[in-house]
């Protein structure tokens with residue numbers, strides 16, 4: 388029954404996406420080993436869920452881009468110019484237009500009790516002085532329960548002011564999620580930066596999402612600026628990577644996520660409205676006041 392409900396939800400989401408003129412394919416990637424299996428459904432630049440041993444631990448992750456003072460938009464709102472290529476436990480697609488091409492890839496692996504997910508984005512500019520921001524909004528709901536999670540930056544990941552933490556950890560009684568990332572200009576000078584430009588950890592996933600869908604350009608608030616955890620609550624996180632690209636520069640961002648849980652569950656589908664909100668297709672009221680990105 389749960390599987391039927393889940394299928395129905397996906398059809399509904401795909402139908403809405405097709406109606407909205409977005410990429411219409413929901414692609415399931417999975418890794419299955421003896422004693423463990425993990426899977427995720429990817430639609431465009433959104434990852435709808437993250438199932439480990441039958442329990443869904445994610446309310447969804449979405450990836451957005453912004454240029455200069457233009458509003459953020461889903462990466463997959465750009466025209467599809469390559470893929471999607473589905474290869475069992477990974478999917479890749481390229482979205483782009485005359486000034487920018489973004490290769491978006493997701494890979495998932497599993498060993499007993501642990502699933503890892505890597506999201507890789509390669510953004511290549513076709514023009515000089517392209518002020519690009521890439522955003523992630525990810526609402527993990529560990530163990531399938533949204534209200535009892537705590538999130539914070541792991542100690543030692545906070546560099547000198549302004550703090551630019553990297554290692555985020557979310558926990559509840561049964562499961563643990565960790566994430567870090569790195570960004571670099573491929574072939575450029577300056578090496579790899581493990582610290583995102585901006586961040587927000589929040590007990591209000593809808594407010595984080597609203598920043599991406601409110602029609603203006605935002606800069607994440609850099610909160611918290613310490614390692615004090617937030618929760619227990621329905622917590623979520625957002626990161627922002629900024630770069631000024633010259634023609635043919637490629638900004639590479641690699642986001643590494645790990646989920647640990649011994650929970651064995653039955654998949655409980657997210658409400659369709661929640662999925663649509665995640666994809667930025669629903670109208671969101673009560674949005675936070677816009678914070679302009681600096682030029």
Ligand SMILES: [Ca+2]
Pocket residue numbers: 528529530531532533534535536559
């Ligand atoms: Ca939970």
Ligand SMILES: [Ca+2]
Pocket residue numbers: 458459597598599600601602603604605
């Ligand atoms: Ca915005």
Ligand SMILES: [Ca+2]
Pocket residue numbers: 446526527528529533536592620621622623
């Ligand atoms: Ca949550």
